[in-house]
Amino acid sequence: MKRSDPKSHCPINFSLEAFGDTWSLLIIRDIVYFGKNTYGEFIESEERISSNILASRLAHLELKGILVKKPHATDKRKEVYFLSDKGLDLIPILLELAGWGALYDPETDAPQNWISAVKADRESMIRLIRDTVRNGGSIFSGPDSVVSKLAIT
Amino acid sequence: MKRSDPKSHCPINFSLEAFGDTWSLLIIRDIVYFGKNTYGEFIESEERISSNILASRLAHLELKGILVKKPHATDKRKEVYFLSDKGLDLIPILLELAGWGALYDPETDAPQNWISAVKADRESMIRLIRDTVRNGGSIFSGPDSVVSKLAIT
DNA sequence: CAATATAACTTGCATTATGAAAGTAATAAT
DNA sequence: ATTATTACTTTCATAATGCAAGTTATATTG
Numbered sequence: 001m002k003r004s005d006p007k008s009h010c011p012i013n014f015s016l017e018a019f020g021d022t023w024s025l026l027i028i029r030d031i032v033y034f035g036k037n038t039y040g041e042f043i044e045s046e047e048r049i050s051s052n053i054l055a056s057r058l059a060h061l062e063l064k065g066i067l068v069k070k071p072h073a074t075d076k077r078k079e080v081y082f083l084s085d086k087g088l089d090l091i092p093i094l095l096e097l098a099g100w101g102a103l104y105d106p107e108t109d110a111p112q113n114w115i116s117a118v119k120a121d122r123e124s125m126i127r128l129i130r131d132t133v134r135n136g137g138s139i140f141s142g143p144d145s146v147v148s149k150l151a152i153t
Numbered sequence: 154m155k156r157s158d159p160k161s162h163c164p165i166n167f168s169l170e171a172f173g174d175t176w177s178l179l180i181i182r183d184i185v186y187f188g189k190n191t192y193g194e195f196i197e198s199e200e201r202i203s204s205n206i207l208a209s210r211l212a213h214l215e216l217k218g219i220l221v222k223k224p225h226a227t228d229k230r231k232e233v234y235f236l237s238d239k240g241l242d243l244i245p246i247l248l249e250l251a252g253w254g255a256l257y258d259p260e261t262d263a264p265q266n267w268i269s270a271v272k273a274d275r276e277s278m279i280r281l282i283r284d285t286v287r288n289g290g291s292i293f294s295g296p297d298s299v300v301s302k303l304a305i306t
Numbered sequence: 307c308a309a310t311a312t313a314a315c316t317t318g319c320a321t322t323a324t325g326a327a328a329g330t331a332a333t334a335a336t
Numbered sequence: 337a338t339t340a341t342t343a344c345t346t347t348c349a350t351a352a353t354g355c356a357a358g359t360t361a362t363a364t365t366g
Contacts, residue, residue: 007200011254011263012247018257020178022169023325029165039343047160050325055344077333077342089253094165096246101164104171104239110164142289175353203354208315226327230313230362 018064019090023049023057025097028066028083028090032129034147035138037081038072066090088130095126113152114139169216172243173231176202176210178250181219181240185247185282188298190234191225219243241283248279265306267292 007013019025030036030045042054049057058081061067066087072078083090095118102110118125129139129146137144160166172178183189183198195207202210211234214220219240227229236243248271255263271278282292283297290297 009258009262011251013200013259014254014258015250045284047166086257093249096249098164100242101167105162105167108164109162127234133170
């Protein structure tokens, strides 16, 4: 799946080797934007990742220290995936990717209010998202979502 | 090489489909950080992209409107690749990827002074890089490089 | 000016990654 | 006790990648 020796120690290449495949950032997006954290939730995403690829990406992200897997508190069938601090540090990258995509996709799903809110006060938004996600919340989903805290329509 | 219909209109997915493969951002890095702009210069990069993949990625990035190809002014064998405005808008993403990689790779090649300088004044640094690259310069290479303008050691 | 070199690719083919579908083992719900 | 869920794994076909060796046009060198 992935080569073990790095192609270079260029910091951009290091990042790409850690999470720069087709699917990893979509999994991380699901956690940060939509509050997903189980295999079953990830596999429901609209991009339709296949089950074997999802399993390999989750394992890779865990190996890289970006995700942490814990048994579910009450349901022993479930595993719950969280972002480590290293994973939470990907939030600025997600925001930039979303900003570029929202700007150039004429059919984007991104709410313009949200994109504007991020541009208007980036640093404090990063802090708010980080704290929210660390506590199990997300940007768009759940009662403690970032958008509900900020009352973004 | 790439599917033509988008998997979704999630802005993050849109970005990943445009430049989110293993090599595209390394080509763009070569332009922005090192002032490369020909096939022969890209193929010399330390990550050792193969010639057919380089050709396919250049074609894809041109198709997506991120790169623009022009014949070389004096040498008719050469083609010169530039970033369009859409491509220049990827600079913030490169900076974030580099910041994360520099933070987490203990053997990173990234100069700490540079990483700190970007963190210290991100917005004006983005403007300076953008203007420099638009005029054919780069962050690290050439007489008009960003680091020489700023006298970063 | 003829021969060689360079630049930007392309082609062929082996290897590897991806993706769809079906299967499995453990636990939970009925 | 039976059925349903959950998180994977396995199998196999297809597609992407990567290496090596062309190819064509233009430039350089003796």
